[in-house]
Amino acid sequence: MKKHIILTLIVSFIGMFGLTCIVEAGFGVSPPWVKNNYLTPGSHFEQTVYLSRGNPDQELMAEVTIDAPEIASWLTIEKGLRFPLPEGIKQFPMKVLVDVPADAAYGSYHGYIRVRAISQGQPGQVSTILGARIDVDLVVTEKGYADFKIKGAPFIPDVELGTPMVVLVNIENIGNVRIRPSKVHVDIYDISHKILLRSGDITEMEWVEPFETRQVGGELLMDLGLGEYWADVTVYKDGESLGVYKIHFEVVPYVEKTELSEGEGGEFLSKFFPFIGAGIILLAVSFILVWLEKKKGIFKKKVVRKRRKKKEEIQ
Numbered sequence: 001m002k003k004h005i006i007l008t009l010i011v012s013f014i015g016m017f018g019l020t021c022i023v024e025a026g027f028g029v030s031p032p033w034v035k036n037n038y039l040t041p042g043s044h045f046e047q048t049v050y051l052s053r054g055n056p057d058q059e060l061m062a063e064v065t066i067d068a069p070e071i072a073s074w075l076t077i078e079k080g081l082r083f084p085l086p087e088g089i090k091q092f093p094m095k096v097l098v099d100v101p102a103d104a105a106y107g108s109y110h111g112y113i114r115v116r117a118i119s120q121g122q123p124g125q126v127s128t129i130l131g132a133r134i135d136v137d138l139v140v141t142e143k144g145y146a147d148f149k150i151k152g153a154p155f156i157p158d159v160e161l162g163t164p165m166v167v168l169v170n171i172e173n174i175g176n177v178r179i180r181p182s183k184v185h186v187d188i189y190d191i192s193h194k195i196l197l198r199s200g201d202i203t204e205m206e207w208v209e210p211f212e213t214r215q216v217g218g219e220l221l222m223d224l225g226l227g228e229y230w231a232d233v234t235v236y237k238d239g240e241s242l243g244v245y246k247i248h249f250e251v252v253p254y255v256e257k258t259e260l261s262e263g264e265g266g267e268f269l270s271k272f273f274p275f276i277g278a279g280i281i282l283l284a285v286s287f288i289l290v291w292l293e294k295k296k297g298i299f300k301k302k303v304v305r306k307r308r309k310k311k312e313e314i315q
Helices: 002-025 262-314
Strands: 027-030 033-039 044-053 060-067 075-077 082-085 091-099 107-119 128-140 148-150 165-173 183-189 196-202 213-220 227-237 240-252
Touching: 027 128, 033 044, 033 091, 044 107, 044 128, 060 075, 060 091, 075 107, 165 183, 165 227, 196 213
Parallel strands: 033 128
Antiparallel strands: 027 044, 044 091, 060 082, 060 107, 075 091, 107 128, 148 165, 165 213, 183 196, 183 227, 227 240
């Protein structure tokens, strides 16, 4: 009898342990860290960590705990410390915001962000708890560091005939100083991509601030006729090519811009507003005078009728 009891306990323990491993294996984070080695005092940095579930068959509630006493005030979870993980979504983004104080000392800082995913379950049932840990490793430095990545392929909107071509590049600044491509080289080919028609360089583009990701553009006048073309766009960083991108675009007829812009519309209204206001006031006064005149006429008619009625009664 004792042997059966012991065997039952061992099997139950193994089953519970195995279930726990399956549960833990069904929840994770990617990447499992928030890391930046080039922060400066007063800088702002953002990183997205994806909370992953193998079988998202129900909504869970995420609870976040920041275990980093030295830098806890630097860290913010965009969605808050408690938010739902919707049913049916395997990878849910959680953005971590880092704001370094302006008086932060140079050095390395470490901590953890712990995430629990809780299933409320039915009344009387034990809730399911899944857990994961995110390592936080930050370095505040006085050294300048310039570097960037290209996020996706560059883009060329349709070019109106006779206007400059615009090349748009999505840049992620991973350094602590503002950056931009040193050069963007463009080769234009016919629709068959066999005949080289034009070439040119874009050297003036907008700046991207530290740890910022955004789309920047530059202009290049190519003097092309109507039709479809291919462009080979090469983005350079300090003279080094980051890759060649083959992009299709089209030159379309120029459209005359006749609509007032927002500023022009405001200027138009500001010029003519006094006349419009005076017209409205004049219209209102005219309406009141007409109304009073009608009232006066109705009153006179009533007086005349009363006088006639009195005369008839006297006679």
